[in-house]
Amino acid sequence: MNETRITVHGNVVSEPVERQARNGSTFTTFRIATTPYRRTAEGKFVDGETSFFNVIAFNALAANAANALRKGQPVIVEGNLTNKKYLGNDGQQRTSPEIDADHIGHDLSWGRASFERVSRAAALGYDRTADPDVQQSLRALGDDAEERPAQVDADGVVSDDYDPDADGVELGGDEGTAVRASGDPETDDYEVVGRVSA
Numbered sequence: 327m328n329e330t331r332i333t334v335h336g337n338v339v340s341e342p343v344e345r346q347a348r349n350g351s352t353f354t355t356f357r358i359a360t361t362p363y364r365r366t367a368e369g370k371f372v373d374g375e376t377s378f379f380n381v382i383a384f385n386a387l388a389a390n391a392a393n394a395l396r397k398g399q400p401v402i403v404e405g406n407l408t409n410k411k412y413l414g415n416d417g418q419q420r421t422s423p424e425i426d427a428d429h430i431g432h433d434l435s436w437g438r439a440s441f442e443r444v445s446r447a448a449a450l451g452y453d454r455t456a457d458p459d460v461q462q463s464l465r466a467l468g469d470d471a472e473e474r475p476a477q478v479d480a481d482g483v484v485s486d487d488y489d490p491d492a493d494g495v496e497l498g499g500d501e502g503t504a505v506r507a508s509g510d511p512e513t514d515d516y517e518v519v520g521r522v523s524a
Contacts, residue, residue: 332407332425334379335433336360338399344392352450354388356381356395358403379403380410380424386446391430393449400433 342356358381362374381403383391395401405427414420432439447453 330407331404333402333404334358334360334425335400335402336377336379338395338397338401339378341397342392342395344388351385352388353382353384354392355383356391358401377423380422381405381427381430382424383427383430386449387427387430389449389451390444391427394432395430400436402429402431402433403427404429 336358337360338356339359340357342354344352344354347353357378359376359378361376363371364374365371403425405425408424408426409421410424411419411421445453
């Protein structure tokens, strides 16, 4: 399929709005404006005509964009460009350019930003390891990696590279009777059976 890829740098001109689709997935929409600079025959730089784009992002990108972006901030958006048709208030059919975003970030040529890595499950609100009881238990385990759930570091952060379809992680046991654990500690059901004293 032939798609038009586009990268636009501009300013966010509407507050990002995070919504849930009918199927339960997360999406975020906002608008950006970009104004090119043109050089006149006299050598002066002047503003060109401003272009506006609707931006839509899905899943973890949507959740992160809704939390990180604010109106007026400079951003860079990369994705697929489409023209959406709609009926205007006057009943006339109109088109509006929309970017189905694959990547969104702050434009650091205009300021500073800080980066905080979160798992996809945490961005979407599915991170069960964010439960305070689970965090306290993981801190109590300390650096004993053999007792921690698969792919969970000492701070309780689950690696994005975790593969729940893998055979499992060997936890130990008597010789010839190794215990194996599998599953995804971010999304599998768990039960808090009591507080661990630190």
